Amino acid sequence: MSHSNTTHFTNPSAFILQGVPGLEAAHGWISIPFCAMYAVAVLGNITIVFIVKAEPSLHEPMYYFLCMLAITDLFLSTTTLPKTLSLFWFNSGEIDFNACLTQMYFIHSFSAMESGILMVMAFDRYVAICDPLRHSTILTNPVVLKIGLAVVLRAVMFMLPHPFLARKWPYCGSNLIPHTHCEHIAVVKLACADISVSSYYSLSVAFLLTGVDLSFIVVSYTHILRAIFRLPTNDARLKTFGTCSSHLCVILAFYIPGLFSFLTQRFGHSVPQHSHVLIANMYVLVPPMLNPIIYGARTTQIRDRLMGILTPKWT
Template identity: 75%
Template sequence: MQETPFCLSVGHVLPFTMSESNSTDFTNPSTFILLGIPGLEAAHVWISIPFCAIYAIAILGNFTILFIVKTEPSLHGPMYYFLCMLAITDLVLSTSILPKMLSIFWFYSREINFSACLTQMYFILSFSVIESGILVAMAFDRYVAICDPLRHSTTLKNPVVAKIGLAMVLRGIMLILPHPFLARRWPYCRTNIIPHTYCEHIAVVKLACADISLSSYYSLSVAFFVIGLDVFFITVSYTQILRAIFSLPTKDARLKTFGTCGSHLCVILASYIPHLFSALMQRFGHNVALHFHVLMANMHLLVPPMLNPIIYGVKTQQIRNRLLQLFTHKGT
């Protein structure tokens, strides 16, 4: 028995889907149709307001981080170079989905070219992997700085930092490269309607009328390899860091040393917890409303790019002081 397309279960969207898509067979559709947030179409304009605010804060905050690190010589060190890499990654991630989402909400521009859809999918997945790798690199930096401070400046020289950054980028590029090629090879003979605001990988390949086990297994393998190993390395790093901190002789020394890790720990939690919650809900939340799935899939990509510069701006004294200097000079 042929499976009913998932998107056709969205009741009142059916008239639109039938008018916009062709029910005849097509191997590669020229366009996909992004529905936005199914079930909440009437509220799209209102929903766009907080999303637009989140995007504006993310753009402003991450560009501010890049500007401060570039113009302040005292911040030219490994920790802040990795922070710049994180800021660039966050800018790419949020920009990969927000402009198209807002065009759906504001202008009903729901069509997206088949190749553009796969490109968007690739950028979202690859830069998510890159961001996870950068968090591991930042954990390694904190490990060396606290557990072996005398060798920090010699271990993490600028060429080494550049090589680590390049390795994280290449890892993201290579691991995710099969995803769009696998998605392109499937025949799409059911519908070209995607009940989502962007070309999320599973939402796209579910539309194929073929056995997509290869895509599913590869996606799960990459997720396990990336998230599993990255979380493992971060946990090992912070286990050693905490052991070194608790071995310090005074409480003040322990608090001061732990404070240098506070911002990074907050960023890790802000990045992995929403992602984990969204992944678990996608796998096990079959009774959860579709619009809630879509909202969570957007939030786990958009909230970390907004929070990361705020966390580092508030918790990192050098960045906070430089910001105060900028505002003080403007005020005088």
């Protein structure tokens, strides 16, 4: 298999993932933390889903949304990490053209789903704190299901043009993708055509979806904080705020790496290429790894249930 970056083609059959440009010799070492984070992400998110399913007291909207988040994290990390690890361990960088576009689509779709789920989790916290008496009547099981379907459909529809636009460009230059996975801009930059449509659409969708989600989260937490500060005692304020702290940590874990990845990809022209790639990988690795840890450590019901499973029962 040739790794030449001078290969010319019009209708590519495959691309070659380069990994972390400039750090190819260190791929084996880089794979160790990547593999560890992926293992934690898979084990942690499966555990969250299992605990919520097995514990009847957790059959509430907050934990249903948490299950949606865990499942989304599983798919988001699994979309990229197995191929990345095969590249690091076996130098298996070749990826079929259609498989590359499929991976691109799922990366963006699951990222959009995660953003949407974080938004509806903020709405759940808003109703629970600002209008607790109506929480069970507003967020019924059918409503939760409809919200979940809406989040999925929104991501599926908005991200669908990405692979179709990428497919229509002619590729007649290098088939080397300087990345560990088929990141959208890294792929379309290989086209020998004006890719403004792809670039502007990607930028518009990012601002639209993330802007709407973050705006809704900010408005929700503005009302939540106002309600908390109206409580009569510090203990009551701390206890109420504690119900939101896990969600706030998860929001930061998702949006901060995402923001860094987006800004360095679009505007960080002086940032080394290997930094672009490593930051993009943190975006699909760190949130899936941290989310179950955050909720497991800070949510009493989940922590107690987990300890009950792990602690041997002596008779």
